Amino acid sequence: MNPILARKGETVLLMGNEAIARGALESGICMAAAYPGTPSTEIVETLSEVAKDLKIWVEWSVNEKVAFETAYAAAISGVKSLTAMKHVGLNVAADILMSSAYAGVKAGFVVVSADDPGHYSSQNEQDNRWYGFISHIPVVEPSSPREAYHYTKEAFKLSEKYGHPVILRTTTRISHTRQPVTLDEDLPESPVCKGVFEKAIDRWVLVPGHARKLKMKLLEVWRKIQYDTGEPFAKIINPGMKDVIIASGIAYSHVEEALRILGLESKITVLKLNMPVPVPRKPVEEVLRNAERVLVVEELDPVVEKQVKSISSELGLGCKVYGKEYVPENDELSLQVVYNGLCRFLDKCEPRIWESVGDLKIEPAIPPRPPVLCPGCPHRSSYYIVKTALNKAGIRNVIFTGDIGCYTLGFQKPFETQMTSFEMGGAIGVAHGLSKVVDEAIVAVVGDSTFYHAGIPGVINLVFNKGRAVSLILDNSITAMTGHQPHPGTGVTAVGEPTVRIMPEDILKAVGFETYVINPLKVKESINTLGKALEEFKSGKKIAIISRARCALEVLRDARKTKTVLPVYKVDPEKCTGCMACVNLSACPALVVDPDSRKPVIIEDLCAGCGLCASICPFKAISTANTPSQDWEKLW
């Protein structure tokens, strides 16, 4: 059974994201909509797994803006709902976020923003607590995965109390850490799933006349939240001390353990904050009044620090408030970083308690192991095919604009087919703009899911405004990087129901492109097809290429399920001259060169049988080592 369906009183091991899903279900949601994005994905993925049984609506929307609108619509009709996204996803949904604060909700509505301090899987580490200020929406921040469960429920209660959206902000270390969680309620028997749309024109239609009035109400709610909030969003531990630490979110967990190691729990007052925006006014005032020195410990920006300093100065208090002098403003915090910061702040302890033996000194050094395209990944073949075809067509010095997905890894050698990557859907707009100011040929590379998400306005603009770039859609028919969530080109919904399959080539044709669909597994055939396409491009036509093959991880999984034998390749050492073309042009992790030998070998356990290396080998030294099932190609 799915652990998030466990009964009251049971203790289950939940990832922070699963804990949020459980908390939302206990709160009675009947709608969840999201676009996948690390580290937020597992929230709605978990809900999608139980949606049919619980008879609630869960969907992967085409992007965060649409997801937000979908969930918000439920909440303004009296149905509790949740939307979840990674931090940068909230930028995509920011327009409606602002409006939602003006119009409010009629049932609990929680927006999860999963931030990524440390840039583990993101282009930036923006601190989305600021969104609370811009939108006047309170931000709730748990300190652990277990608290993610409790504070999801508290966030829903808060949203219901004020008829206002609430942002639940997590960070990667909360989202992706598992912890035992003891469940304190069963799931509601029958959550409200039927809504009523009330035609409150002056509330839902934000024309200036209505918005001006709603803003007054909004500010009133905002002030109430500031002044009326106490426990459980702010908790004073060991009150009355001169030294005070204010810690928000996961920073509190680091502080708690660091003080325990230092044996100073009883010497310092700690204000644990689970609402960093706006900081609950009364508890902050209370700790400041007794304090001489205050240290604010928080991850990323000085969001709480600035508020605390402002309150202290407003009240004319003499205490000195510190923050980013002791705790870095970039990267994620950890016990170690916070411990070192506290040591300096308290000037009391030995900062080196963990004596590392240090890094290994060895020649050659341990090589870095950045993420790479998987063995069999069709993106590898697509990149090889496109570069070879461009070369054959005499098109040199090509600029490849890039986007967000597994294929971003093409920035690495030997591909170098991603020369920009800024945000979702950016490849096409950037290619268009470049085409107006540079002479080189431009290829815009975008994945299928990203194409639906934000690429479509880009291609329309490129045609409308006479841009000059090849659009290359790498189509594996799934949102692969975040763990294989379906999208409009997959043919199934989030809960596995069949639905219409919207093909990128149909959209591109309708917009005015000549489209060429290739199968990257058929290397030579595809290079020939692209040869023709590139001639058309040179003559000034609008060309779009769709390179379609499923994600190799899905193929491997299905092969295991259906007991299909995929080809496995081997290198014939007799024929191999050691030219290394296969290794150097494919960079496939299954191809390794033993330091003692000068010829590559294929690790059979890793080979997915795509055959790219065999296509590359100029000496026909690579061939299948087994007899694959007759219909193995169907799996791709």
Added chain:
Amino acid sequence: MSKRFNLVLTGVGGQGLITLGRLIGEACIRAGLNVTVAEVHGMSQRGGSVIVHVRIGEGDSPVIPVGGAHHIIAMEVLEAGRSVRYANKDTVMVVNDLILPPPLAKYPGKKDVIEALKSKLGRVYLYDAEGVSKRVMGTPISSNIALLGFSLGVNPALEDLIGKTDVEEAIEAIFKGKALELNMKVFEEAFKEGKASIGG
């Protein structure tokens, strides 16, 4: 100094580290212990370095300080070399007898890495977990379970926290059918081999 037991799990994405972390987490629940199991990995599905930080005992801060590991399980030799910064001189390290070089990279040989590890740590065990898994399962898929079994066998401090039966119950909770039966066998064998290698 820290009151929590810190266990580093490391290897290459796709080797089963996340499942191993979950298994230990489930075992901790059965042992009545608090635990945090934090997965640290990059952007892609497979192929990059992965570290899972398991911290057992009271507290919620998930990431292990450099030098703070009590035990390290490395599913791959180069990743063992990379993770040694988490070790102090008392750390016990169990390394899978497997090297997976990253594409297009120069890398040190297996023996050299193991020797370098032994020069820093008193207790380094090179264990053929793939061998056990292949023998029982026919594939290397249960190397993770084998490394946990072996670790429990060689490190009494770990076994004191999560006993053999806690792990067995966790395996029962996660696997079913044939996979359950075979994983249990892999675990048993590896545990015995661990005990044997410390003369226990």
